[in-house]
Amino acid sequence: MMSMVRPGYLSLIQYVSAIILIFLISWHLILRFPPLHGVESFIDTMKPEILYEEITVYGVLLVLLLVAAVFHGVNGIRSMLLEWSSNKYWTLIVNLLAIIVFLVLIVVGIHTVLYVTPP
Amino acid sequence: MPIDLKAVTRKPPETVRFYVKRFDPETGRVWWQVYEVKTYRGMTILDALLKIKSEIDHSLSFRYSCRMGVCGSCGVVVNGEPRLACQTQVAEKATVSKPEIRVEPLYNFIVLRDLITDFTEFFEKHRRIKPYIIRRDLGEREKPTLEYSQSPEELSQYYEYSLCIMCGLCDASCPVYASDKLFLGPQALAQAYRFIADTRDEMWALRLEELDKEGSTYKCHFAASCSYVCPKVVDPAAAIQRLRSILFKYKLRLYRKKVSNVVPPMEVKAKPTPLPPEATVIENVSLEKLEEEKPLIPIDKLIE
Amino acid sequence: MTIKSRFKVLDNRLGVKASFLPIGVTIAGNPERLAFILHRITGIILVGFIAAHIISTNTLAREGWEAWIEEVRNLEGLNPISLLFIIAMGALSFHSINGIRLIMVEFLSLWIGRPEKPKPPYDPPSLKSFQRKAIYATFILALIAWVAIIYVMLIW
Numbered sequence: 226m227m228s229m230v231r232p233g234y235l236s237l238i239q240y241v242s243a244i245i246l247i248f249l250i251s252w253h254l255i256l257r258f259p260p261l262h263g264v265e266s267f268i269d270t271m272k273p274e275i276l277y278e279e280i281t282v283y284g285v286l287l288v289l290l291l292v293a294a295v296f297h298g299v300n301g302i303r304s305m306l307l308e309w310s311s312n313k314y315w316t317l318i319v320n321l322l323a324i325i326v327f328l329v330l331i332v333v334g335i336h337t338v339l340y341v342t343p344p
Numbered sequence: 345m346p347i348d349l350k351a352v353t354r355k356p357p358e359t360v361r362f363y364v365k366r367f368d369p370e371t372g373r374v375w376w377q378v379y380e381v382k383t384y385r386g387m388t389i390l391d392a393l394l395k396i397k398s399e400i401d402h403s404l405s406f407r408y409s410c411r412m413g414v415c416g417s418c419g420v421v422v423n424g425e426p427r428l429a430c431q432t433q434v435a436e437k438a439t440v441s442k443p444e445i446r447v448e449p450l451y452n453f454i455v456l457r458d459l460i461t462d463f464t465e466f467f468e469k470h471r472r473i474k475p476y477i478i479r480r481d482l483g484e485r486e487k488p489t490l491e492y493s494q495s496p497e498e499l500s501q502y503y504e505y506s507l508c509i510m511c512g513l514c515d516a517s518c519p520v521y522a523s524d525k526l527f528l529g530p531q532a533l534a535q536a537y538r539f540i541a542d543t544r545d546e547m548w549a550l551r552l553e554e555l556d557k558e559g560s561t562y563k564c565h566f567a568a569s570c571s572y573v574c575p576k577v578v579d580p581a582a583a584i585q586r587l588r589s590i591l592f593k594y595k596l597r598l599y600r601k602k603v604s605n606v607v608p609p610m611e612v613k614a615k616p617t618p619l620p621p622e623a624t625v626i627e628n629v630s631l632e633k634l635e636e637e638k639p640l641i642p643i644d645k646l647i648e
Numbered sequence: 649m650t651i652k653s654r655f656k657v658l659d660n661r662l663g664v665k666a667s668f669l670p671i672g673v674t675i676a677g678n679p680e681r682l683a684f685i686l687h688r689i690t691g692i693i694l695v696g697f698i699a700a701h702i703i704s705t706n707t708l709a710r711e712g713w714e715a716w717i718e719e720v721r722n723l724e725g726l727n728p729i730s731l732l733f734i735i736a737m738g739a740l741s742f743h744s745i746n747g748i749r750l751i752m753v754e755f756l757s758l759w760i761g762r763p764e765k766p767k768p769p770y771d772p773p774s775l776k777s778f779q780r781k782a783i784y785a786t787f788i789l790a791l792i793a794w795v796a797i798i799y800v801m802l803i804w
Binding site for chain 1: 663664667688691692694695698699702703705706708709710712713716717720721723724740744747748750751754755797800801802804
């Protein structure tokens, strides 16, 4: 299944997603900086009003971050596990698990962004 | 590997204990055997192994040929570091406070006996990347009549990588090669880059297709241990990074390679190149005549 | 009868442990290997963190804001959950800053010097070029970023 995709493209996406992640994660972390929202502490930056505005306004960026991070992580672990054994069944199981984990995490993440209710 | 000149020229301790990891292929027994060797200034690990073989234990087996770091046969692991036995001084590894040296067969290879390892897989992987120049003009390749042109700058792009002596130390130190049986290894990949960077080679696309598979170039993660242990400063780690960026360009159809052509022999007189259109020609001067005309002052008079 | 069927052979492959231990090299001479090992370990930590983070933030869509406020309170002060969070942030700061170096080296093949003819003292170009300085910078910057994150989280 995964062998239909040439590993070159997966590897290329791995690096491209890394470049995207560097920018998106810095942005994601900076949003938790207290003076940016005029609040007292780190915990207060996660107040419902602030978060709801963030998710509704920057939803697309958050989904992009989600896809890039989950792909980068799952593909990284997958290639690491494939290194450790070249057994045919092992390869199949690892690829299948990678696809399942990727899809599940994407669905859960998108559910968070779409179904958030106003506080 | 950078050489510590002070350690190399030091006098080694009088006697050094050698712990050699041995393997008996008939019973499958693995054990560490201890030998005490009297040393002298300038003694290499290979000298010590030869001394053990001739004076103490004739059954100890290891591979060597040139004794001066050219053939690449005597790769062993000395104190946990892959080294050429002939290029490692005893004084470098044994100190007065700890006169001990551990010698093991190369990591990541199959051991046949004592320090002798099987290089079949290594050479098979080297063969897979087609380590030779491939041209479209078969006739010229098989029975060359002319030379391929190559400038010194083009030569310097791959010269460093062509110094490989195939000792296998890079593969022995590579953390990915240690677990992945499909990985081609630093040696084969560096050689692949050496032929792709060579301007005389035309079939780079063939080689790139072979390298664009699971377990090839993409498995390298720049631990750079191969460059660190290489006795010939081939720098496989840098070669693989360049190869990977070429592969990405190739996949995005951005890669263009300059391929050199054959040069006509020097004796054949080339046609005079025509002047550019914007050049102004002086009247009453014929260019052909000017080339044929003899100088006003004969050369013999000038010498006088 | 082949040689391999008559005689036993010994497979000297190091296996998985070479991915986590610097076998065959010294760290002082080859800090790239240390960076490789740490990049792997932090990567594994981060995948666990991302999965936990995605599932835990899903609370506000599943159970509403009351449950979310309860969950956020776990990060206040030092407790097992905030300790795990701090470890993940350390992994993140190393993995991302080392990742910038790896993008330059692996993806763009920059910072690894030019091919040159070997000359004494026989240092390979890739090990004496800018990426070697970038490794030391990575360790220092990652530590600074980690301390900054901890400061904002706990002391601010």
